[in-house]
Amino acid sequence: MNVISTRRSKQWIIHLLFLVYIAATLFPLLLVFMVSITEEKSLLIHGYSILPHQIDFSAYRYLFHDSQTIVRAYGVTILVTIAGTIGSLLMTSLFAYPLxxxxxxxxxxxxxxxxxxxLFNGGLVPWYLVYTKYLSLDNTLLALIIPNLLMSGFNILIMRTFFMNTIPPSIIESASIDGAGELRIFWQIILRLSLPVMSTIGLFCTLAYWNDWYNSxxxxxxxxxYSIQYLLNKTLLDIQVLLSQTGNSGQSQLLANAPTxxxxxxxxxxxIGPIILAYPFFQKYIVQGLTVGAVKG
Known part of the structure; x- marks a missing residue:
């Protein structure tokens, strides 16, 4: 009985630690949301608070005064994220499997x-010239998909190690004896057995494409x-520039009242709103994909 009670007490301690960790993770997100719906003057007087003294949605009304721009930026980001993730998974797996x-x-x-x-790259200027002068990708959606994001050496090595440690060579040999070609082995056997690592790399690619603003x-x-991240970043910079201009007193007064x-x-x-919803779909495969893919090189 003592052993059982000791195990239960340890489990409760572990559960309590995880609950504390979850609360510590969710609290900043909740605080950010509460601050975003707090009235600006109340925020300046009382500071950040998990319970707003006065609720106000002026910040969202300000951002959505031109809703078409944000909706279009969301569409660009969603399209680029989906196409880039699929293309990245395809290219990465096709590269990692032969290795x-x-x-x-x-x-x-x-x-x-x-x-x-x-470890090494060609530098910013050659990188820029290749995609603009020789490939003419500037001002196209391909410029948001290909540069730096379509293929990652880190993802290739993770997937390669997963293939080596998880898929028995005997399965490939048996399929070859039965007359299956390399493409058929890859599409019908390798990919079906690689769902954990594909989900893990897919999540990495999804987050990278969604959070990318540098290529824009x-x-x-x-x-x-414009992608949504770059549009939001540009909006914030524009606000800071306008606030630094104090030539027109009327304009300064208007900007001073803006919910900055x-x-x-x-x-x-x-x-972060939409992309955070994608995590639960990948969660159960992430740990398995990373641990199996990182056993040995």
Whole structure:
């Protein structure tokens, strides 16, 4: 009985620690949301609070005064995220699978090449010139999909290690004996057995595409192709620039009454709101995909 009670007490302690961790994780998100719906003057007087002294949605009304721009930016981001994630999973798996085959003749030099790209790059100027001057991707949605995000050496090595440690070579040999070609083995066997690592890498790619604003800053000048993250960042910078201009007293008074602090919090909620809903669909595969893919190289 003492052993059982000791185990139960340890389980309660573990559960309590996880509850504290969950509360510590959710509290900042809740605080950001509450601040975003707090009246600006009340926020300046009372400071941040989990219970607003006066609820006000001025920040959201300010951001959505031109709702078409935000909706279009959301559409661009969703399209780029879906297309980029699918393309990234396809390219990464097609690259990682041959590297996992011990009978592939160029396995070692290509693996070194992938690892080398994780340590060194060509620099900003050559990188920019390749995509704008030679590939002419500026002001296109491909500029938000291909540069830096379509393939990652880290993701390739994780997927390669997963293939090597999880999929028995005997399955591939049996399929080859039965007459299956390499493409059929890959599509019908390898990918079906690789759902954990595909979900893990898919989540990484989804987060990377959704949170990307740098490619929009570098390659996009047409406002119709702005991503939601870049649009929110640009809006915040525009507000800061306007606040720094004090030439017109009427304009200064108008800007002084703008809900600048709550706007920052509203931007955070708008930016993370939809993507946070995607995490539960990947959660049960993340730990399995990472641990199996990181056992050994």
């Amino acid at each position: 996992s085959r011990r009978d592939f003749p160029f396995r070692t030099p290509l693996t070194f090449y992938v690892f080398f790209t994780m 800053l570098i390659f996009i000048s047409d406002s119709h192709n 602090e709550t706007i920052r919090m509203a931007m955070a909620i708008i930016g």
